[in-house]
Amino acid sequence: xxxxxxxxxxxxxxxxxxxxxxxxxxxxxxxxxxxxxxxxxxxxxxxxxxxxxxxxxxxxxxxxxxxxxxxxxxxxxxxxxxxxxxxxxxxxxxxxxxxxxxxxxxxxxxxxxxxxxxxxxxxxxxxxxxxxxxxxxxxxxxxxxxxxxxxxxxxxxxxxxxxxxxxxxxxxxxxxxxxxxxxxxxxxxxxxxxxxxxxxxxxxxxxxxxxxxxxxxxxxxxxxxxxxxxxxxxxxxx
Amino acid sequence: xxxxxxxxxxxxxxxxxxxxxxxxxxxxxxxxxxxxxxxxxxxxxxxxxxxxxxxxxxxxxxxxxxxxxxxxxxxxxxxxxxxxxxxxxxxxxxxxxxxxxxxxxxxxxxxxxxxxxxxxxxxxxxxxxxxxxxxxxxxxxxxxxxxxxxxxxxxxxxxxxxxxxxxxxxxxxxxxxxxxxxxxxxxxxxxxxxxxxxxxxxxxxxxxxxxxxxxxxxxxxxxxxxxxxxxxxxxxxxxxxxxxxxxxxxxxxxxxxxxxxxxxxxxxxxxxxxxxxxxxxxxxxxxxxxxxxxxxxxxxxxxxxxxxxxxxxxxxxxxxxxxxxxxxxxxxxxxxxxxxxxxxxxxxxxxxxxxxxxxxxxxxxxxxxxxxxxxxxxxxxxxxxxxxxxxxxxxxxxxxxxxxxxxxxxxxxxxxxxxxxxxxxxx
Numbered sequence: 001x002x003x004x005x006x007x008x009x010x011x012x013x014x015x016x017x018x019x020x021x022x023x024x025x026x027x028x029x030x031x032x033x034x035x036x037x038x039x040x041x042x043x044x045x046x047x048x049x050x051x052x053x054x055x056x057x058x059x060x061x062x063x064x065x066x067x068x069x070x071x072x073x074x075x076x077x078x079x080x081x082x083x084x085x086x087x088x089x090x091x092x093x094x095x096x097x098x099x100x101x102x103x104x105x106x107x108x109x110x111x112x113x114x115x116x117x118x119x120x121x122x123x124x125x126x127x128x129x130x131x132x133x134x135x136x137x138x139x140x141x142x143x144x145x146x147x148x149x150x151x152x153x154x155x156x157x158x159x160x161x162x163x164x165x166x167x168x169x170x171x172x173x174x175x176x177x178x179x180x181x182x183x184x185x186x187x188x189x190x191x192x193x194x195x196x197x198x199x200x201x202x203x204x205x206x207x208x209x210x211x212x213x214x215x216x217x218x219x220x221x222x223x224x225x226x227x228x229x230x231x232x233x234x235x236x237x238x
Numbered sequence: 239x240x241x242x243x244x245x246x247x248x249x250x251x252x253x254x255x256x257x258x259x260x261x262x263x264x265x266x267x268x269x270x271x272x273x274x275x276x277x278x279x280x281x282x283x284x285x286x287x288x289x290x291x292x293x294x295x296x297x298x299x300x301x302x303x304x305x306x307x308x309x310x311x312x313x314x315x316x317x318x319x320x321x322x323x324x325x326x327x328x329x330x331x332x333x334x335x336x337x338x339x340x341x342x343x344x345x346x347x348x349x350x351x352x353x354x355x356x357x358x359x360x361x362x363x364x365x366x367x368x369x370x371x372x373x374x375x376x377x378x379x380x381x382x383x384x385x386x387x388x389x390x391x392x393x394x395x396x397x398x399x400x401x402x403x404x405x406x407x408x409x410x411x412x413x414x415x416x417x418x419x420x421x422x423x424x425x426x427x428x429x430x431x432x433x434x435x436x437x438x439x440x441x442x443x444x445x446x447x448x449x450x451x452x453x454x455x456x457x458x459x460x461x462x463x464x465x466x467x468x469x470x471x472x473x474x475x476x477x478x479x480x481x482x483x484x485x486x487x488x489x490x491x492x493x494x495x496x497x498x499x500x501x502x503x504x505x506x507x508x509x510x511x512x513x514x515x516x517x518x519x520x521x522x523x524x525x526x527x528x529x530x531x532x533x534x535x536x537x538x539x540x541x542x543x544x545x546x547x548x549x550x551x552x553x554x555x556x557x558x559x560x561x562x563x564x565x566x567x568x569x570x571x572x573x574x575x576x577x578x579x580x581x582x583x584x585x586x587x588x589x590x591x592x593x594x595x596x597x598x599x600x601x602x603x604x605x606x607x608x609x610x611x612x613x614x615x616x617x618x619x620x621x622x623x624x625x626x627x628x629x630x631x632x633x634x635x636x637x638x639x640x641x642x643x644x645x646x647x648x649x650x651x652x653x654x655x656x657x658x659x660x661x662x663x664x665x
Contacts, residue, residue: 081526
């Protein structure tokens with residue numbers, strides 16, 4: 001009897017060890033898991049496999065789901081910046097593959113909103129900005145990345161040119177707070193303040209800075225920021 | 239109405255009347271805290287940043303390039319906002335440890351070339367930094383840009399001979415002012431750097447004399463670095479370093495191991511002189527790593543640097559950038575009394591203190607945002623409450639998380655910060 005139990009246990013272990021057998025994961029679930037596990041090689045391989053047969057939109061939808069889980073893990077303190085950087089790389093690689101396929105098929109993914117972002121004048125930090133960009137793209141935003149050290153006037157010109165729903169300003173240095181304020185002031189002077197929502201982000205922004213700058217929201221957490229942005233576009237669409 | 243004399247006013251007067259006595263008191267206070275004991279009062283660390291510029295009318299450009307303008311501004315600032323500890327770094331403004339690595343075999347100047355200065359940047363035209371009045375406005379703090387100057391497939395060369403690789407391969411890529419190694423431009427540029435460093439050294443010695451006369455003690459200092467931060471700050475950019483840890487873990491670890499010896503060579507070029515010679519290390523990637531990655535790629539090599547130097551008789555002085563809370567327990571692996579841990583913004587400062595008290599000298603506790611945006615009353619209340627929870631245990635130095643205050647900080651708030659420690663810091 002004991003022997004039988006043991007062998008059943010062994011079979012059980014074999015099944016649970018290979019998760020795709022044990023839980024009978026679909027390809028989609030396996031793909032999301034590979035991204036969340038930050039297994040770059042596996043995620044890219046599965047994406048390639050799926051894009052051979054599936055609608056690229058499905059793959060992009062799964063990227064959004066994976067990004068949500070990653071964001072939650074960061075909020076819970078299970079993931080750190082280094083994990084988000086790796087996740088960002090995977091999301092970007094796969095997203096580029098899927099978009100290329102979409103273009104080849106003559107299709108486009110539905111865009112939920114337009115998001116313009118840049119690191120403000122005098123600051124060149126871009127790790128946080130780049131994480132926000134991959135998270136926002138995964139969520140379905142069209143993102144216009146202005147880059148780093150962006151003067152207020154460039155933000156204004158880009159708003160006129162691209163007509164975004166949301167403007168994001170990123171910065172880590174103390175002086176970035178001043179630059180953000182100058183940028184918001186320039187947007188106001190150009191008469192564009194009512195046309196856009198403004199969110200600021202970075203290691204040193206807080207509610208105090210947000211009020212001083214005149215932004216609509218602030219965040220230190222990319223996925224939290226994307227959640228705020230999603231609520232804005234939802235509100236806008238009514 | 240006669241203005242009320244606050245403890246800070248009395249302290250300023252004592253600085254004027256008996257600077258030698260005040261300096262000795264400060265040195266004793268600081269050393270007691272380093273020995274984990276309770277001094278007469280909690281030592282308070284000084285402030286600086288853009289606030290120093292607005293208060294004294296000096297610009298970052300002056301602090302970087304116009305050496306003759308530095309002493310009057312710094313003297314005024316130190317007079318009006320006295321503290322127990324503060325470093326006047328100007329004109330040594332930015333990280334330049336990579337240059338010390340390139341010359342790790344030259345103990346006579348490896349430590350001097352360790353910080354980047356504006357005048358040396360003008361010669362090297364390095365891409366790691368941007369300077370006020372050069373690439374950025376005169377009123378901006380010099381900026382460290384970093385960058386990617388090494389490909390992942392070059393780890394092997396870095397591991398084989400870090401000093402040679404940095405000198406022969408990285409410097410020519412990152413410093414267009416140098417030209418090709420061995421060329422006339424290369425040799426001429428280094429001669430110019432030597433002449434410039436001599437001028438800066440003379441300035442620092444004379445500045446030390448001026449501050450000593452104003453009641454500011456000084457301790458000999460040397461420098462070290464975390465191997466993983468050498469890779470992130472100067473070779474692969476932090477993003478590249480974080481990706482490499484996952485993509486090329488063995489190469490990354492072997493490179494960290496190979497960097498330890500040259501780092502220690504630089505540190506030990508200044509001998510450990512009693513009562514204390516500190517080695518300063520600012521940490522950069524720490525906050526961004528999960529405990530798993532920190533314990534695999536960062537801490538083992540940093541720990542080796544720290545313990546090697548502590549064994550040789552140095553004391554550590556480490557700036558833990560960002561929120562170091564997830565990794566605080568590892569500090570307990572170091573020998574008791576190893577040195578000072580300065581925390582920028584741990585989620586819960588008191589928790590960190592509770593963990594480390596009696597083992598590590600803890601520095602920090604006050605958010606620059608409170609001093610910049612609070613009121614004198616709020617600042618006093620906060621510091622009173624914090625000190626009540628920390629005392630009577632010794633081994634504590636009250637400081638801002640990072641000693642840089644924004645330009646619009648009200649001077650009354652800075653006075654309130656110092657005053658509160660003088661009032662409530664007595665053991």
